[in-house]
Amino acid sequence: MGGIETDTMLIVGMLLALGAGALSFLSPCVLPIFPAYLSYITGISVKELRGNQDVKIRRKLLSHSVFFLLGVSLVFLSLGVGASFLGRWIQQLLLGESGMLIQRLAGIFIIVMGLFVAGWINITALMKERRLHYSKKPAGYLGTFFVGLGFAAGWTPCIGPIFGSILFLAASNPGQGILYTAMYVIGFVLPFLTLTFFLGSTKWIVRHSQVIMKVGGIVMIVMGLILFTGQMPRISGFLLKLVQDTWFAKLG
Template sequence: MSGIEADTLLIVGMFLALGAGALSFLSPCVLPIFPAYLSYITGMSVKELQGKQDSKIRGRLLSHSLFFILGVSLVFISLGVGASFLGQWIQHLLAGDSGLLIQRIAGIFIIVMGLFVAGWINLPTLMREKRMQYTKKRVSYAGTFFVGAGFAAGWTPCIGPIFGSILFLAASNPGQGVFYTIMYVIGFALPFLVLTFFLGSTKWIVKRSQVIMKIGGVVMIAMGIILFTGQMPRIAEFFLKLVQDTWMEKLG
Protein backbone atom coordinates (compact mmCIF):
# COMPACT_ATOMS: atom_id res chain seq x y z
CA MET A 1 0.00 0.00 0.00
CA SER A 2 1.38 3.42 -0.96
CA GLY A 3 1.72 6.28 1.52
CA ILE A 4 -1.17 8.15 -0.11
CA GLU A 5 -3.44 5.10 0.12
CA ALA A 6 -2.47 4.64 3.79
CA ASP A 7 -3.38 8.28 4.47
CA THR A 8 -6.71 7.80 2.68
CA LEU A 9 -7.36 4.68 4.77
CA LEU A 10 -6.67 6.69 7.93
CA ILE A 11 -9.06 9.45 6.83
CA VAL A 12 -11.85 6.93 6.10
CA GLY A 13 -11.37 5.35 9.53
CA MET A 14 -11.34 8.75 11.23
CA PHE A 15 -14.63 9.76 9.62
CA LEU A 16 -16.18 6.48 10.76
CA ALA A 17 -14.90 7.13 14.29
CA LEU A 18 -16.34 10.65 14.14
CA GLY A 19 -19.74 9.21 13.24
CA ALA A 20 -19.43 6.61 16.01
CA GLY A 21 -18.88 9.38 18.56
CA ALA A 22 -21.96 11.27 17.37
CA LEU A 23 -23.98 8.04 17.41
CA SER A 24 -22.94 7.43 21.03
CA PHE A 25 -24.19 10.83 22.14
CA LEU A 26 -27.45 10.62 20.16
CA SER A 27 -28.20 7.13 21.55
CA PRO A 28 -31.24 6.39 23.78
CA CYS A 29 -28.88 5.85 26.73
CA VAL A 30 -27.39 9.35 26.64
CA LEU A 31 -29.55 11.93 24.89
CA PRO A 32 -32.67 11.59 27.10
CA ILE A 33 -30.61 12.21 30.27
CA PHE A 34 -28.52 15.00 28.68
CA PRO A 35 -30.64 17.86 30.18
CA ALA A 36 -30.35 16.27 33.63
CA TYR A 37 -26.56 16.05 33.28
CA LEU A 38 -26.37 19.70 32.23
CA SER A 39 -28.50 20.65 35.22
CA TYR A 40 -26.27 18.62 37.54
CA ILE A 41 -22.93 20.05 36.39
CA THR A 42 -24.11 23.67 36.17
CA GLY A 43 -26.32 23.74 39.26
CA MET A 44 -29.22 25.20 37.24
CA SER A 45 -32.64 23.62 36.85
CA VAL A 46 -33.70 22.06 33.55
CA LYS A 47 -36.43 24.70 33.33
CA GLU A 48 -33.81 27.46 33.56
CA LEU A 49 -31.68 25.77 30.92
CA GLN A 50 -34.62 25.40 28.54
CA GLY A 51 -35.76 28.98 29.07
CA LYS A 52 -34.32 32.18 27.69
CA GLN A 53 -30.54 32.13 27.98
CA ASP A 54 -28.64 35.36 28.55
CA SER A 55 -24.89 35.72 28.00
CA LYS A 56 -24.11 34.79 31.62
CA ILE A 57 -26.04 31.50 31.42
CA ARG A 58 -24.53 30.69 28.01
CA GLY A 59 -21.04 31.32 29.34
CA ARG A 60 -21.68 29.04 32.32
CA LEU A 61 -23.10 26.33 30.08
CA LEU A 62 -20.18 26.49 27.67
CA SER A 63 -17.46 26.50 30.34
CA HIS A 64 -18.93 23.57 32.29
CA SER A 65 -19.60 21.65 29.06
CA LEU A 66 -15.95 22.06 28.05
CA PHE A 67 -14.70 20.77 31.41
CA PHE A 68 -17.10 17.82 31.18
CA ILE A 69 -15.78 17.02 27.69
CA LEU A 70 -12.19 17.31 28.98
CA GLY A 71 -12.97 14.65 31.60
CA VAL A 72 -14.58 12.42 28.97
CA SER A 73 -11.64 12.96 26.60
CA LEU A 74 -9.03 12.03 29.21
CA VAL A 75 -10.59 8.60 29.78
CA PHE A 76 -11.53 7.79 26.18
CA ILE A 77 -8.19 8.86 24.67
CA SER A 78 -6.24 7.07 27.42
CA LEU A 79 -8.13 3.88 26.61
CA GLY A 80 -7.42 4.43 22.93
CA VAL A 81 -3.70 4.82 23.59
CA GLY A 82 -3.78 1.64 25.70
CA ALA A 83 -5.61 -0.30 22.96
CA SER A 84 -3.12 0.92 20.37
CA PHE A 85 -0.12 -0.16 22.47
CA LEU A 86 -1.78 -3.52 23.21
CA GLY A 87 -2.36 -4.13 19.50
CA GLN A 88 1.25 -3.21 18.76
CA TRP A 89 2.52 -5.52 21.51
CA ILE A 90 0.41 -8.44 20.22
CA GLN A 91 1.67 -7.90 16.68
CA HIS A 92 5.29 -7.92 17.86
CA LEU A 93 4.64 -10.98 20.03
CA LEU A 94 2.96 -13.07 17.35
CA ALA A 95 4.71 -11.56 14.30
CA GLY A 96 3.79 -12.92 10.87
CA ASP A 97 0.18 -12.25 9.89
CA SER A 98 -0.89 -11.21 13.41
CA GLY A 99 -2.07 -7.83 12.09
CA LEU A 100 -4.59 -9.56 9.83
CA LEU A 101 -5.66 -11.84 12.70
CA ILE A 102 -6.35 -8.87 14.98
CA GLN A 103 -8.19 -7.15 12.15
CA ARG A 104 -10.44 -10.19 11.65
CA ILE A 105 -11.15 -10.47 15.38
CA ALA A 106 -11.98 -6.75 15.38
CA GLY A 107 -14.26 -7.31 12.39
CA ILE A 108 -16.19 -10.09 14.15
CA PHE A 109 -16.52 -7.98 17.31
CA ILE A 110 -17.78 -4.95 15.38
CA ILE A 111 -20.32 -7.07 13.45
CA VAL A 112 -21.72 -8.51 16.69
CA MET A 113 -21.81 -5.06 18.33
CA GLY A 114 -23.51 -3.66 15.22
CA LEU A 115 -26.22 -6.31 15.46
CA PHE A 116 -26.63 -5.45 19.14
CA VAL A 117 -26.74 -1.68 18.59
CA ALA A 118 -29.32 -2.11 15.81
CA GLY A 119 -31.43 -4.19 18.19
CA TRP A 120 -31.33 -7.40 16.12
CA ILE A 121 -29.69 -9.53 18.80
CA ASN A 122 -30.08 -9.44 22.56
CA LEU A 123 -27.01 -9.77 24.80
CA PRO A 124 -28.20 -9.51 28.43
CA THR A 125 -24.67 -9.03 29.78
CA LEU A 126 -24.22 -5.86 27.72
CA MET A 127 -27.57 -4.48 28.86
CA ARG A 128 -26.31 -3.94 32.40
CA GLU A 129 -25.33 -0.36 33.06
CA LYS A 130 -22.27 0.25 35.19
CA ARG A 131 -21.06 3.75 35.87
CA MET A 132 -18.48 5.31 38.15
CA GLN A 133 -20.25 7.89 40.29
CA TYR A 134 -18.68 11.14 41.42
CA THR A 135 -20.78 13.13 43.86
CA LYS A 136 -20.27 16.86 43.54
CA LYS A 137 -20.34 18.71 46.85
CA ARG A 138 -20.73 22.03 45.05
CA VAL A 139 -20.71 23.39 41.52
CA SER A 140 -17.10 23.71 40.37
CA TYR A 141 -15.07 23.12 37.23
CA ALA A 142 -13.01 20.44 38.95
CA GLY A 143 -16.21 18.65 39.95
CA THR A 144 -17.55 18.89 36.39
CA PHE A 145 -14.28 17.46 35.06
CA PHE A 146 -14.51 14.42 37.36
CA VAL A 147 -18.19 13.91 36.51
CA GLY A 148 -17.14 13.72 32.84
CA ALA A 149 -14.34 11.27 33.67
CA GLY A 150 -16.75 9.13 35.69
CA PHE A 151 -19.26 9.18 32.83
CA ALA A 152 -16.64 7.97 30.34
CA ALA A 153 -15.26 5.30 32.70
CA GLY A 154 -18.64 3.58 32.98
CA TRP A 155 -20.53 1.21 30.70
CA THR A 156 -23.89 1.79 29.07
CA PRO A 157 -25.65 -0.53 26.58
CA CYS A 158 -25.29 2.15 23.89
CA ILE A 159 -21.84 3.69 24.37
CA GLY A 160 -19.95 0.57 25.48
CA PRO A 161 -20.40 -1.53 22.31
CA ILE A 162 -19.76 1.45 20.01
CA PHE A 163 -16.64 2.67 21.81
CA GLY A 164 -15.49 -0.92 22.25
CA SER A 165 -15.57 -1.24 18.47
CA ILE A 166 -13.39 1.87 18.16
CA LEU A 167 -10.91 0.36 20.64
CA PHE A 168 -10.75 -2.84 18.56
CA LEU A 169 -10.22 -0.70 15.48
CA ALA A 170 -7.40 1.11 17.31
CA ALA A 171 -5.83 -2.22 18.32
CA SER A 172 -5.94 -3.49 14.74
CA ASN A 173 -4.19 -0.31 13.49
CA PRO A 174 -1.69 0.47 16.29
CA GLY A 175 0.01 3.36 14.52
CA GLN A 176 -3.31 5.10 13.90
CA GLY A 177 -5.38 4.07 16.92
CA VAL A 178 -5.01 7.34 18.81
CA PHE A 179 -6.41 9.28 15.85
CA TYR A 180 -9.53 7.10 15.86
CA THR A 181 -10.22 7.74 19.54
CA ILE A 182 -9.58 11.48 19.16
CA MET A 183 -12.10 11.62 16.31
CA TYR A 184 -14.55 9.59 18.41
CA VAL A 185 -14.27 12.17 21.19
CA ILE A 186 -14.78 15.02 18.71
CA GLY A 187 -17.86 13.23 17.31
CA PHE A 188 -19.23 12.93 20.84
CA ALA A 189 -18.34 16.50 21.82
CA LEU A 190 -19.77 18.37 18.83
CA PRO A 191 -23.47 17.47 19.32
CA PHE A 192 -22.97 17.81 23.09
CA LEU A 193 -21.79 21.42 22.70
CA VAL A 194 -24.35 22.32 20.02
CA LEU A 195 -27.35 20.90 21.89
CA THR A 196 -26.19 22.58 25.09
CA PHE A 197 -27.74 25.76 23.67
CA PHE A 198 -30.69 24.07 21.94
CA LEU A 199 -32.10 21.74 24.57
CA GLY A 200 -35.55 21.91 22.98
CA SER A 201 -34.20 20.04 19.94
CA THR A 202 -33.31 16.98 22.03
CA LYS A 203 -36.97 15.91 22.22
CA TRP A 204 -37.18 15.82 18.42
CA ILE A 205 -34.00 13.73 18.17
CA VAL A 206 -35.00 11.38 21.02
CA LYS A 207 -38.14 10.42 19.07
CA ARG A 208 -35.92 9.28 16.21
CA SER A 209 -33.08 7.80 18.26
CA GLN A 210 -34.11 4.20 17.54
CA VAL A 211 -33.91 4.84 13.80
CA ILE A 212 -30.54 6.56 14.27
CA MET A 213 -29.26 3.53 16.21
CA LYS A 214 -30.44 1.10 13.50
CA ILE A 215 -28.63 3.11 10.81
CA GLY A 216 -25.54 3.21 13.01
CA GLY A 217 -25.79 -0.54 13.59
CA VAL A 218 -25.92 -1.20 9.83
CA VAL A 219 -22.82 0.98 9.30
CA MET A 220 -21.01 -0.92 12.07
CA ILE A 221 -21.91 -4.28 10.49
CA ALA A 222 -20.66 -3.09 7.10
CA MET A 223 -17.46 -1.83 8.72
CA GLY A 224 -16.98 -5.18 10.48
CA ILE A 225 -17.41 -7.11 7.24
CA ILE A 226 -14.91 -4.83 5.48
CA LEU A 227 -12.37 -5.36 8.27
CA PHE A 228 -12.88 -9.12 8.42
CA THR A 229 -12.50 -9.55 4.68
CA GLY A 230 -9.50 -7.19 4.53
CA GLN A 231 -11.17 -4.85 2.05
CA MET A 232 -10.20 -1.59 3.79
CA PRO A 233 -7.23 -0.98 1.43
CA ARG A 234 -9.57 -1.36 -1.56
CA ILE A 235 -12.04 1.09 0.01
CA ALA A 236 -9.19 3.53 0.54
CA GLU A 237 -8.06 3.04 -3.07
CA PHE A 238 -11.63 3.68 -4.28
CA PHE A 239 -11.93 6.96 -2.36
CA LEU A 240 -8.46 8.03 -3.47
CA LYS A 241 -9.35 7.41 -7.14
CA LEU A 242 -12.67 9.24 -6.66
CA VAL A 243 -10.91 12.30 -5.24
CA GLN A 244 -8.23 12.22 -7.96
CA ASP A 245 -10.83 11.94 -10.73
CA THR A 246 -12.82 14.83 -9.24
CA TRP A 247 -9.73 17.04 -9.14
CA MET A 248 -8.77 16.05 -12.68
CA GLU A 249 -12.25 17.06 -13.92
CA LYS A 250 -12.00 20.44 -12.18
CA LEU A 251 -8.49 21.09 -13.49
CA GLY A 252 -9.45 19.89 -16.95
Protein backbone atom coordinates in the same frame (compact mmCIF):
# COMPACT_ATOMS: atom_id res chain seq x y z
CA MET B 1 0.43 5.61 -4.98
CA GLY B 2 0.64 3.22 -2.03
CA GLY B 3 1.28 6.12 0.35
CA ILE B 4 -1.75 8.00 -0.97
CA GLU B 5 -3.95 4.90 -0.55
CA THR B 6 -2.69 4.55 3.03
CA ASP B 7 -3.64 8.17 3.68
CA THR B 8 -7.08 7.50 2.18
CA MET B 9 -7.53 4.50 4.49
CA LEU B 10 -6.59 6.69 7.45
CA ILE B 11 -9.07 9.40 6.44
CA VAL B 12 -11.87 6.82 6.02
CA GLY B 13 -11.09 5.36 9.46
CA MET B 14 -11.00 8.81 11.07
CA LEU B 15 -14.35 9.80 9.54
CA LEU B 16 -15.91 6.55 10.79
CA ALA B 17 -14.49 7.20 14.27
CA LEU B 18 -15.88 10.75 14.17
CA GLY B 19 -19.32 9.38 13.28
CA ALA B 20 -19.05 6.76 16.03
CA GLY B 21 -18.46 9.51 18.60
CA ALA B 22 -21.52 11.43 17.41
CA LEU B 23 -23.57 8.20 17.41
CA SER B 24 -22.55 7.55 21.02
CA PHE B 25 -23.82 10.96 22.10
CA LEU B 26 -27.04 10.70 20.09
CA SER B 27 -27.82 7.23 21.42
CA PRO B 28 -31.03 6.61 23.43
CA CYS B 29 -29.05 6.02 26.62
CA VAL B 30 -27.18 9.36 26.53
CA LEU B 31 -29.21 12.03 24.73
CA PRO B 32 -32.45 11.73 26.80
CA ILE B 33 -30.53 12.27 30.05
CA PHE B 34 -28.38 15.04 28.57
CA PRO B 35 -30.49 17.90 30.02
CA ALA B 36 -30.44 16.23 33.44
CA TYR B 37 -26.64 15.95 33.28
CA LEU B 38 -26.33 19.62 32.36
CA SER B 39 -28.61 20.53 35.25
CA TYR B 40 -26.57 18.35 37.61
CA ILE B 41 -23.15 19.76 36.73
CA THR B 42 -24.29 23.42 36.61
CA GLY B 43 -26.90 23.52 39.36
CA ILE B 44 -29.35 25.15 36.92
CA SER B 45 -32.82 23.62 36.67
CA VAL B 46 -33.82 21.88 33.45
CA LYS B 47 -36.70 24.36 33.09
CA GLU B 48 -34.25 27.28 33.15
CA LEU B 49 -31.96 25.49 30.71
CA ARG B 50 -34.81 25.02 28.23
CA GLY B 51 -35.88 28.66 28.58
CA ASN B 52 -34.26 31.78 27.23
CA GLN B 53 -30.66 31.66 28.43
CA ASP B 54 -28.97 34.93 29.38
CA VAL B 55 -25.23 35.52 29.02
CA LYS B 56 -24.50 34.43 32.60
CA ILE B 57 -26.24 31.06 32.16
CA ARG B 58 -24.58 30.47 28.78
CA ARG B 59 -21.16 31.20 30.26
CA LYS B 60 -21.79 28.79 33.13
CA LEU B 61 -23.07 26.11 30.74
CA LEU B 62 -20.04 26.40 28.48
CA SER B 63 -17.44 26.43 31.26
CA HIS B 64 -18.91 23.43 33.10
CA SER B 65 -19.43 21.54 29.84
CA VAL B 66 -15.76 22.03 28.95
CA PHE B 67 -14.59 20.64 32.31
CA PHE B 68 -17.05 17.74 32.06
CA LEU B 69 -15.80 16.91 28.55
CA LEU B 70 -12.17 17.17 29.68
CA GLY B 71 -12.88 14.39 32.17
CA VAL B 72 -14.67 12.31 29.53
CA SER B 73 -11.89 12.87 26.98
CA LEU B 74 -9.12 11.94 29.41
CA VAL B 75 -10.65 8.51 30.02
CA PHE B 76 -11.45 7.85 26.36
CA LEU B 77 -7.99 8.91 25.14
CA SER B 78 -6.24 6.90 27.87
CA LEU B 79 -8.15 3.79 26.82
CA GLY B 80 -7.30 4.48 23.18
CA VAL B 81 -3.60 4.78 23.97
CA GLY B 82 -3.76 1.57 25.99
CA ALA B 83 -5.51 -0.30 23.15
CA SER B 84 -2.90 0.93 20.65
CA PHE B 85 0.01 -0.22 22.81
CA LEU B 86 -1.67 -3.56 23.48
CA GLY B 87 -2.29 -4.10 19.77
CA ARG B 88 1.31 -3.24 18.89
CA TRP B 89 2.63 -5.57 21.62
CA ILE B 90 0.46 -8.49 20.46
CA GLN B 91 1.45 -7.95 16.84
CA GLN B 92 5.14 -7.92 17.67
CA LEU B 93 4.87 -10.86 20.04
CA LEU B 94 2.66 -13.20 18.04
CA LEU B 95 1.74 -11.95 14.63
CA GLY B 96 4.61 -10.06 13.09
CA GLU B 97 3.82 -6.86 11.27
CA SER B 98 0.63 -7.91 9.47
CA GLY B 99 -1.69 -8.16 12.46
CA MET B 100 -4.32 -9.83 10.26
CA LEU B 101 -5.69 -11.92 13.14
CA ILE B 102 -6.35 -8.85 15.29
CA GLN B 103 -7.96 -7.16 12.30
CA ARG B 104 -10.29 -10.12 11.76
CA LEU B 105 -11.15 -10.31 15.45
CA ALA B 106 -11.87 -6.57 15.37
CA GLY B 107 -14.11 -7.15 12.35
CA ILE B 108 -16.09 -9.87 14.13
CA PHE B 109 -16.45 -7.73 17.26
CA ILE B 110 -17.62 -4.69 15.28
CA ILE B 111 -20.15 -6.79 13.34
CA VAL B 112 -21.64 -8.19 16.57
CA MET B 113 -21.72 -4.74 18.20
CA GLY B 114 -23.33 -3.31 15.06
CA LEU B 115 -26.09 -5.93 15.27
CA PHE B 116 -26.55 -5.01 18.93
CA VAL B 117 -26.60 -1.24 18.33
CA ALA B 118 -29.14 -1.68 15.51
CA GLY B 119 -31.35 -3.67 17.91
CA TRP B 120 -31.24 -6.96 15.98
CA ILE B 121 -29.63 -8.97 18.78
CA ASN B 122 -29.74 -8.67 22.56
CA ILE B 123 -26.68 -9.06 24.78
CA THR B 124 -27.87 -9.04 28.37
CA ALA B 125 -24.47 -8.20 29.86
CA LEU B 126 -24.33 -4.98 27.84
CA MET B 127 -27.78 -3.86 28.96
CA LYS B 128 -26.69 -3.46 32.57
CA GLU B 129 -25.89 0.15 33.30
CA ARG B 130 -22.64 0.72 35.18
CA ARG B 131 -22.31 4.49 35.21
CA LEU B 132 -20.88 5.92 38.39
CA HIS B 133 -23.48 7.87 40.32
CA TYR B 134 -22.92 10.75 42.75
CA SER B 135 -25.53 11.53 45.35
CA LYS B 136 -24.14 15.05 45.45
CA LYS B 137 -21.79 16.58 42.91
CA PRO B 138 -18.45 17.80 44.34
CA ALA B 139 -18.35 21.58 44.26
CA GLY B 140 -16.92 23.67 41.46
CA TYR B 141 -15.23 22.89 38.18
CA LEU B 142 -13.08 20.17 39.73
CA GLY B 143 -16.27 18.37 40.74
CA THR B 144 -17.60 18.68 37.20
CA PHE B 145 -14.34 17.23 35.89
CA PHE B 146 -14.68 14.21 38.19
CA VAL B 147 -18.29 13.70 37.10
CA GLY B 148 -16.97 13.54 33.52
CA LEU B 149 -14.41 10.95 34.59
CA GLY B 150 -17.15 8.89 36.23
CA PHE B 151 -19.42 9.13 33.20
CA ALA B 152 -16.71 7.97 30.78
CA ALA B 153 -15.42 5.23 33.10
CA GLY B 154 -18.92 3.73 33.36
CA TRP B 155 -20.42 1.30 30.87
CA THR B 156 -23.74 2.20 29.28
CA PRO B 157 -25.71 0.05 26.83
CA CYS B 158 -24.94 2.30 23.85
CA ILE B 159 -21.54 3.88 24.46
CA GLY B 160 -19.88 0.60 25.47
CA PRO B 161 -20.38 -1.32 22.20
CA ILE B 162 -19.61 1.68 19.98
CA PHE B 163 -16.51 2.81 21.86
CA GLY B 164 -15.41 -0.81 22.29
CA SER B 165 -15.43 -1.07 18.48
CA ILE B 166 -13.17 1.98 18.25
CA LEU B 167 -10.78 0.42 20.78
CA PHE B 168 -10.66 -2.77 18.70
CA LEU B 169 -10.00 -0.63 15.63
CA ALA B 170 -7.20 1.11 17.53
CA ALA B 171 -5.70 -2.24 18.56
CA SER B 172 -5.78 -3.54 14.98
CA ASN B 173 -4.13 -0.34 13.68
CA PRO B 174 -1.71 0.66 16.48
CA GLY B 175 -0.06 3.36 14.39
CA GLN B 176 -3.36 5.21 13.93
CA GLY B 177 -5.14 4.09 17.09
CA ILE B 178 -4.68 7.35 18.97
CA LEU B 179 -5.95 9.33 15.97
CA TYR B 180 -9.07 7.15 15.76
CA THR B 181 -9.73 7.65 19.46
CA ALA B 182 -9.17 11.41 19.19
CA MET B 183 -11.67 11.60 16.32
CA TYR B 184 -14.17 9.60 18.38
CA VAL B 185 -13.76 12.12 21.22
CA ILE B 186 -14.26 15.04 18.80
CA GLY B 187 -17.39 13.34 17.44
CA PHE B 188 -18.76 13.07 20.98
CA VAL B 189 -17.75 16.59 22.04
CA LEU B 190 -19.09 18.59 19.08
CA PRO B 191 -22.80 17.65 19.39
CA PHE B 192 -22.53 17.91 23.18
CA LEU B 193 -21.36 21.53 22.99
CA THR B 194 -23.76 22.39 20.17
CA LEU B 195 -26.87 21.05 21.91
CA THR B 196 -25.82 22.66 25.18
CA PHE B 197 -27.30 25.88 23.79
CA PHE B 198 -30.12 24.29 21.77
CA LEU B 199 -31.76 21.92 24.25
CA GLY B 200 -35.09 22.19 22.44
CA SER B 201 -33.58 20.27 19.52
CA THR B 202 -32.97 17.20 21.68
CA LYS B 203 -36.68 16.30 21.65
CA TRP B 204 -36.70 15.98 17.86
CA ILE B 205 -33.51 13.90 17.85
CA VAL B 206 -34.80 11.60 20.62
CA ARG B 207 -37.93 10.89 18.56
CA HIS B 208 -35.73 9.66 15.70
CA SER B 209 -33.02 8.03 17.82
CA GLN B 210 -34.03 4.48 16.88
CA VAL B 211 -33.58 5.25 13.19
CA ILE B 212 -30.25 6.93 13.91
CA MET B 213 -29.05 3.87 15.84
CA LYS B 214 -30.17 1.46 13.10
CA VAL B 215 -28.27 3.42 10.46
CA GLY B 216 -25.24 3.57 12.75
CA GLY B 217 -25.48 -0.18 13.39
CA ILE B 218 -25.57 -0.91 9.66
CA VAL B 219 -22.46 1.25 9.11
CA MET B 220 -20.70 -0.67 11.91
CA ILE B 221 -21.63 -4.02 10.33
CA VAL B 222 -20.30 -2.90 6.93
CA MET B 223 -17.09 -1.66 8.54
CA GLY B 224 -16.70 -4.96 10.40
CA LEU B 225 -17.12 -6.93 7.18
CA ILE B 226 -14.52 -4.75 5.45
CA LEU B 227 -12.04 -5.32 8.26
CA PHE B 228 -12.69 -9.05 8.46
CA THR B 229 -12.23 -9.56 4.71
CA GLY B 230 -9.23 -7.23 4.50
CA GLN B 231 -10.89 -5.13 1.79
CA MET B 232 -10.00 -1.71 3.22
CA PRO B 233 -7.01 -1.16 0.86
CA ARG B 234 -9.16 -2.03 -2.18
CA ILE B 235 -12.01 0.26 -1.06
CA SER B 236 -9.55 3.06 -0.30
CA GLY B 237 -8.06 2.63 -3.77
CA PHE B 238 -11.54 2.82 -5.30
CA LEU B 239 -12.39 6.00 -3.35
CA LEU B 240 -9.07 7.55 -4.31
CA LYS B 241 -9.65 6.78 -8.01
CA LEU B 242 -13.20 8.15 -7.77
CA VAL B 243 -11.96 11.42 -6.27
CA GLN B 244 -9.15 11.71 -8.83
CA ASP B 245 -11.48 11.04 -11.75
CA THR B 246 -13.97 13.61 -10.46
CA TRP B 247 -11.22 16.18 -9.93
CA PHE B 248 -9.68 15.69 -13.38
CA ALA B 249 -13.14 15.77 -14.97
CA LYS B 250 -13.75 19.19 -13.41
CA LEU B 251 -10.35 20.42 -14.56
CA GLY B 252 -11.07 19.13 -18.06
